[in-house]
Amino acid sequence: MSLLQQIALTLIPGVGSVNSKLLLKHFGSVEELFTASKAQLTAIPGIGEKTAHNIFQKEFFKRAEKEMDFIERYKIKTFFITDDEYPQRLKNCYDAPVLLYYKGNADLNHSKIISIVGTRKATSYGKELTQKLVEDLKKHDVVVTSGLAHGIDAVAHRECLRNEVPTVGVVGHGLDRIYPAQHRSMAEKMVACGGILTEFLSETNPDRENFPKRNRIVAGMADATIIVEASVTGGALITADLANSYNRDVFAYPGDVNHEYSAGCNHLIKTNRANLITGIKDVEYLLGWVATQEAETPKQLSLNLALEPDEDKIARILFAKKMAGIDELSLDAQMPQSKLVVALLGLEMKGVVIGLPGKMYKLA
Structure with missing residues (x-):
């Protein structure tokens, strides 16, 4: 029921x-x-x-x-907003959808999730940047999200499949169809190595008003959104603005000042709504990443740490959940956020907890 x-x-x-x-x-x-x-x-x-x-x-x-x-019939997974499997980063967004429909196997709560978006009319410059970016992201064991649209989105998904990087396409319609239809074959491969995600019921058409809604999921479920190429009026800038409103990192590649599809990125950088990047080293620096090809050693929570009672409660929640946002921690710990912030600060100073983009936390 x-x-x-x-x-x-x-x-x-x-x-x-x-x-x-x-x-x-x-x-x-x-x-x-x-x-x-x-x-x-x-x-x-x-x-x-x-x-x-x-x-x-x-x-x-x-x-x-x-x-x-x-x-x-089609073995669709559903994630209600109170479910543990619901994307925790997205849950912390005030306008997050309460129910998601999903086909795929990528972990929507993976430790590193990056959104890559851009213009539908990608130039050779934008395609080359996207290809190199995905190749360089592979060593960081990331999940890449985008909107399955023509242009930069499609290049990002395609390069992820080629490099065996899990990739999730967020769509503005039901899971009974794929739009654009030319991406059906790619979408089928993504289900096997990533996934297709939506908030829309089956039989929902890809109407124009659905795409800004789609964009908030792309922005909300990621640690950072990277804009490769965009005009000043494109949907990519909507995604960037949404990411900023969620207090997420936004990165943009600069481009030719005379080119229409670099104007959006240049404008984001000029107005301090995006950090300028030229490659993976900038992403690593801004997100505090350390490259690794090896699996992380499983963490064990020491019972001998000199923690205050509130700190101990938060540490145990993070040990069980691996990662959580402030709202979720406040709810699980039954602790007001004013008190929670003090406990988190103490844990960070003791090297027990690490703060992540989007007001997320995990054990160090």
Whole structure:
């Protein structure tokens, strides 16, 4: 019943991602939400009479049942925002979708995730930069995300497949189709070495308004977004602005000042909305990476560390989860963020915890 209710929640007009999380926070679960009275619903700020009325409509459950049949038939994975498998970086974004649909095997909570985006009309300059970037990223054991569009996106995905780098395409439609259709073969290979991810139900067309929504997932699930080539009005700049709003790193390659598809990158750099990079060494420096071809030694949490009670609680949560954001740590530890920040600072000073881009933390 829970998955049926989760899907139905995403279909209700007037709810959306932000209000969905508000309702879930208030009621504790999707099951409790759908058993609430109209008076309980309208008592929540932001939930008016019309939205409360919509929650009681049964047709949303009929559509949700149809989607469940599709999910089961094609073995689609679903991640609800309260699931541990849900991308934790994305969960910390205020407008994160409450439900994701996924085909693939790449870890969406991998320790290093980079988004590579750019213009659909990539030049030879942009293609060469993307190819070299992916080749150089391989040694860092990363997952690369992009939007499966023509141009830089497609080059990034294709080079990842060639270099055996897991790559996830985030799409602006349901998983019953691939857009553009020319990328179907590539998408099938990505499912075997990466994945295809969306917030949209099957039978959803790749309409224009879906792509900015898609872009927030591309930006939100990564440590950093790299803009290779872009015009000043392209979707890549929307992705960059979204990444900045989520307090994520944005990097951009500079280009010819007279070229249309370098203008966007140059503008981001000029307005301090992106760090200038010329290659992998800049990425390594800005993200604090150390290249390694070897697997990391599994961490063991020492019980002999001189930790304060709050620090010990946070360290144990990070040991179990490997990585978590401030919001999630606050919730799991039942600790206000003002107190949590002090504990995290103490852990960082003792060399127990490392702060990551996007207000994420992991054990050192």
